[in-house]
Amino acid sequence: MSKNLTSRSEDYSKWYNELVVKADLAENSAVRGCMVIKPYGYAIWEKMQAELDRMFKETGHQNAYFPLFVPKSLFEAEEKNAEGFAKECAVVTHYRLQNDPDNPGKLRVDPKAKLEEELVVRPTSEAIIWNTFKGWVQSYRDLPLLINQWANVVRWEMRTRLFLRTAEFLWQEGHTAHSTKEEAVAEAKQMNEIYASFAENFMAIPVIQGLKTESERFAGAEETYCIEALMQDGKALQAGTSHFLGQNFAKAFDVKFANSDGKQDYVWATSWGVSTRLMGALIMTHSDDKGLVLPPNLAPYQIVIVPIYKNDEQFIEISNQAETTMQSLRSQGITVKFDNRTTQRPGHKFAQHELQGVPIRIAIGPKDIESGTVELARRDTLTKEVVALDNLTKTVKRLLEEIQNSLFQKALDFRSSHITKVETFEEFKTVLEVKTGFISAHWDGSAETEDKIKEITKATIRCIPLDSELENGVCVFSGKPSKQRVLFAKAY
């Protein structure tokens, strides 16, 4: 039996399988559609967490934590939200096991331990958080309330896929309450911009900021902002979302405040989140056939030093050199690992670090000790050069920046060449099949047209780009008038 991390597209499955399994990031666990994040993969997630957390706090947000379980009565309070998630909820119905009289040594659910009210395992936390917010808000002086939580959520999807759609995933979810609509909308936009900046500057993944159409919108939201990225196989990936929730949740959970005129009003809300799906985006944006390629900002260690030696004496000498080099690099804020395992040969280490995407490898051997040099190898370009020890730190620092920029530029070039303007539906279908990527086309604004295009081509409207210019045209499908182009693509 194969435990492959397969997909609908064979080409992709091969590529993904290689990367994820061999890259030592994760493997399928015995639990349906869940993933084990191995230490190396988790270290990447921690880097992402740290940077996002910093950005959230700089914009006035605070972390808190809310329960995993949501009583069904709370869950169903906001109808649209409940309806949107109802089909993918794990539900706790009992609280005790007992010895199974028919099956010695086995346990069964104690039928007497049925819960009065079922508990929904959170697929998202709006319900429990808004129920709590009710007690936190009385006056406009209590606003805005800017809360973020780092948590796991469960969505019982029919089909799961490692990183992109696991049954349980880690994420952060921000939930905010504001006294005015304008402020809430501004918050939703701001968080989307933070996501875009994080994706581009930190992860080196170019993204398009846009608005979702009504049918792609979050259940319970008035407006959904998103960042959309393009993967190397030409499919789009929603990498993050930020929702303006209007007063829907405030009304559902009765969260009112007294404004400065002493009048009661419902608060305005936002919610926003990014998840371990971003790690999927990272893999699918930068990796190559040799494994992961990590941008220096995200690498658990930016440099690995590999010693090359023939005997103990050489090993000691090279280790001393490596320690010195490591200290001087570390003093400049560069993260370094000295791979001094004596159980693996150099070639094996080279291959393994390439698989793990370490941005720069430094090899030190007897020849280098003699000439006062080291060998520098870049993961992204797979090029090598011999560098003098004297200005190593400076060279490495510059190189790390260069790698970070060059990864972004490469991904940006790929995306730019994969946004195609089309005017006819024939063109639309051809581009989708032959070239793939985003298609920029006019759309009449109706859900009906959107549905039909999806049915025929499997492409969906990824977003209405925020920066798109108004331009008169006719819908690529219906021929009805349209005022601006939207982006279509096949998506994960």
Added chain:
RNA sequence: CGGGGUGUAGCGUAGCCCGGUUAUCGCGCCACGUUUGGGACGUGGAGGCCGCAGGUUCGAAUCCUGCCACCCCGACCA
């Protein structure tokens, strides 16, 4: 839930149609030796309720029945 497929060592597999010694091979693992500037080589070794239960048979990985799990295609989807 509908359609198709697969379960043999940590992983990947041969054997199954046509039942018959001690279940095949590769990777990985362990020991020793030689090696070490791109995933080393040699020799030796460990590791299996052949998915589970029942049946047919002198004899079942192989045939039959039931069950379970997983994978792929569809509805769903951050």
